[in-house]
Amino acid sequence: MNTISSRTTAPGMHTLRPHLHLDRLGSVIAGLMGLALFASPFVTYRANRIVSGEGRMLFDALPPAGALITIAVVLGVALCAVLAHRPLVRLAAASLGLCVIFPAVGFSAGFVTPAGNGFARVSPAIGFWLLALAFALLAADALTRLRLGPWGRLVALSIAAGALTLLLLSGAWGDLSLMKEYANRADSFWREARQHLWLAFGSMLAACLVGLPLGLASHRVPALRAALLQGLSIVQTIPSIALFGILIAPLGFLAANVPLAAALGIRGIGAAPAFIALFLYSLLPVVANTMAGLCQVPADVIEAARGMGMSRRQRLVQIELPLALPVILAGIRIVLVQNLGLATIAALIGGGGFGTFVFQGIGQTAIDLVLLGAIPTVALSFAAAIILDAVIDLTRRGAHDRD
Amino acid sequence: MIEIEHLSKRFGESIVVDDVSFTVGEGEIAVVVGTSGAGKSTLLRMINRLVVPDAGRVLIDGQDTATIPEDELRHRIGYVIQGYGLFPHRTVAENIATVPRLLGWDRRRIAARVEELLDLFQLDPGEFAQKFPHQLSGGQQQRVGVARALAAKPALLLMDEPFGALDPVIRGKAQDDLLAIQRRLGTTIVLVTHDMNEAFHLGSRIAVMDQARLVQYAKPADLLTHPAEAFVEQLVGTAERPFRLLSLASVQDAMEPGSAEGDPITVSATLREALAQLIWRGRSALPVADAAGAPIGRISVDGILKHGRSLA
Numbered sequence A: 001m002n003t004i005s006s007r008t009t010a011p012g013m014h015t016l017r018p019h020l021h022l023d024r025l026g027s028v029i030a031g032l033m034g035l036a037l038f039a040s041p042f043v044t045y046r047a048n049r050i051v052s053g054e055g056r057m058l059f060d061a062l063p064p065a066g067a068l069i070t071i072a073v074v075l076g077v078a079l080c081a082v083l084a085h086r087p088l089v090r091l092a093a094a095s096l097g098l099c100v101i102f103p104a105v106g107f108s109a110g111f112v113t114p115a116g117n118g119f120a121r122v123s124p125a126i127g128f129w130l131l132a133l134a135f136a137l138l139a140a141d142a143l144t145r146l147r148l149g150p151w152g153r154l155v156a157l158s159i160a161a162g163a164l165t166l167l168l169l170s171g172a173w174g175d176l177s178l179m180k181e182y183a184n185r186a187d188s189f190w191r192e193a194r195q196h197l198w199l200a201f202g203s204m205l206a207a208c209l210v211g212l213p214l215g216l217a218s219h220r221v222p223a224l225r226a227a228l229l230q231g232l233s234i235v236q237t238i239p240s241i242a243l244f245g246i247l248i249a250p251l252g253f254l255a256a257n258v259p260l261a262a263a264l265g266i267r268g269i270g271a272a273p274a275f276i277a278l279f280l281y282s283l284l285p286v287v288a289n290t291m292a293g294l295c296q297v298p299a300d301v302i303e304a305a306r307g308m309g310m311s312r313r314q315r316l317v318q319i320e321l322p323l324a325l326p327v328i329l330a331g332i333r334i335v336l337v338q339n340l341g342l343a344t345i346a347a348l349i350g351g352g353g354f355g356t357f358v359f360q361g362i363g364q365t366a367i368d369l370v371l372l373g374a375i376p377t378v379a380l381s382f383a384a385a386i387i388l389d390a391v392i393d394l395t396r397r398g399a400h401d402r403d
Numbered sequence B: 001m002i003e004i005e006h007l008s009k010r011f012g013e014s015i016v017v018d019d020v021s022f023t024v025g026e027g028e029i030a031v032v033v034g035t036s037g038a039g040k041s042t043l044l045r046m047i048n049r050l051v052v053p054d055a056g057r058v059l060i061d062g063q064d065t066a067t068i069p070e071d072e073l074r075h076r077i078g079y080v081i082q083g084y085g086l087f088p089h090r091t092v093a094e095n096i097a098t099v100p101r102l103l104g105w106d107r108r109r110i111a112a113r114v115e116e117l118l119d120l121f122q123l124d125p126g127e128f129a130q131k132f133p134h135q136l137s138g139g140q141q142q143r144v145g146v147a148r149a150l151a152a153k154p155a156l157l158l159m160d161e162p163f164g165a166l167d168p169v170i171r172g173k174a175q176d177d178l179l180a181i182q183r184r185l186g187t188t189i190v191l192v193t194h195d196m197n198e199a200f201h202l203g204s205r206i207a208v209m210d211q212a213r214l215v216q217y218a219k220p221a222d223l224l225t226h227p228a229e230a231f232v233e234q235l236v237g238t239a240e241r242p243f244r245l246l247s248l249a250s251v252q253d254a255m256e257p258g259s260a261e262g263d264p265i266t267v268s269a270t271l272r273e274a275l276a277q278l279i280w281r282g283r284s285a286l287p288v289a290d291a292a293g294a295p296i297g298r299i300s301v302d303g304i305l306k307h308g309r310s311l312a
């Protein structure tokens, strides 16, 4: 320790060598890029969609000029990651990297697939994913250092979403296995997407409609509080598959014996038990956060409101709810992100959603089909989290951490 | 004028306010003092019916408050508490506008009123109107709290330890400001405090409470010279008594004809301040000047002591 510090503070050293500050996270990211470029296959080639494939390194996956450009860009970004300090520069570098490798992998698919071969499949391999991860990490780190406000984060998200849409619409990815899977089932993809969103958002909305009044009631009536929270916590501990199973019996009974239920499409399996299970899981965060939000409204604020002659209703609407809103929204954020993920399981009992592709893909050992279900799910959760975090920040009017 | 008649309140087993009666005249400041848990806050909160009395009634200008709808009653009574309870999600202007908005005043009238109050409390509207409470110092928050309570021009202001959270210097200034504003507006005030100096400085009358009872309700000087119980004497502090009396009298009361050497003392100063000057400057007498600075007589140590003995 001593020798090191005396060496770095030795007066001669500074004048001999320009002082370079190496960015620690940037160095790890650069290492990741090197690993991806030179030690991992960029794409996987398979003769048809279910046989196991062989990896192609970047040089074999692109024409020489394309490969050189890609390598040059990646190395440039790696250099920025290690040396650049300004977050904006780092963000620009990461974005440039993403803008190069995403089209490149699509282009590579066309390049690797033999002309006229309709069965061959090309999908991104570990090298591509590592590069994407490295750029994404760099971008995320730069965005954190930029300390964007809520609006800034929303704009950044829109730009990313816009770029992705553009990429997909341009057809640059058309030759990739993932997009071939999509092309084969475009209709069902959008049907399941609607179903997925309906399951996730519908159950969240229902949980809000029931949970907000419940949270309010248990805030006002302490006797209700313990019982309600305990009951909901128990529901939360039941694994999702088990909960779906538990619901099959009573719903099946309902469908068999109540004509109206059957007419509404309620059956033991399908969307109904999935919807109800998601709804039940959503109740605890909504109720608990509504309660917590209302409880943390300072007592002297309520006393002052009462003393100035605000009615119960005015107090609730003008004071308690606005002050509780960030906490309530945090609960809704938990619910939404959780539901977007959990809705995948619904496919197991015939409830539809993106899970359909995931489980079909697992059954057929077609990894690209799994990804067709998994990637939109992850993207939706990610976007929902960013959007709700921004909204929560926007509702913290006059809070201490905002100036 | 508010008349408090035989107010009582019990919480469960314990009686918290026991048959309390007193009257506060128009434009007076009644200060309620007493030990912690004596029931001061409960008494105050029964006046605006945040606590509903078990027995007794409160009349405001002859009208029984029980006959006025609760919210309407509270719109007419200003209320300031120790932590002020400013709404953290509303700006200073919005906080002050609370009651006028509840009363449905039109926007221009509200804006004018907010500006007027900010000026009155020496808060520059341009700088403070759009700030949030957490951006203010304690003293500024306190002023906003009082401004908010006065927004709809209430005839009565209830204050529960309104200066309790301020440091001594700011507290003294806030008390003087409140007195000045109260004199200007003629507001009747009932104020709860733990601080006896504050009570003697502000009170037209002081109500002493002990264990739910009203022990004595009297003018400050009477409280000193004729304490009703040993508890009052103890609360006031026997060693402090002569000095409190002197601080209630002005130089005018003990002024003698003639003249003396030195910088003059103004005739409106208290005898306590005059005595302090005499001791500090090592003189037995000083000249007295009127507000314009013209000499009108003299004040001496002997004269002050004689006056003090006559008060006791």
Ligand SMILES: Nc1ncnc2c1ncn2[C@@H]1O[C@H](COP(=O)(O)OP(=O)(O)OP(=O)(O)O)[C@@H](O)[C@H]1O
Pocket: B011, B016, B034, B035, B036, B037, B038, B039, B040, B041, B042, B043
């Ligand atoms: N809502 C309530 N429920 C039960 N007991 C109460 C309630 N409010 C006050 N008390 C009790 O009544 C007694 C008097 O309380 P109060 O707040 O009026 O005292 P205080 O004189 O204002 O005291 P402090 O100087 O400490 O503020 C205390 O013992 C208190 O615990």
Ligand SMILES: [Mg+2]
Pocket: B040, B041, B042, B160
């Ligand atoms: Mg109190």
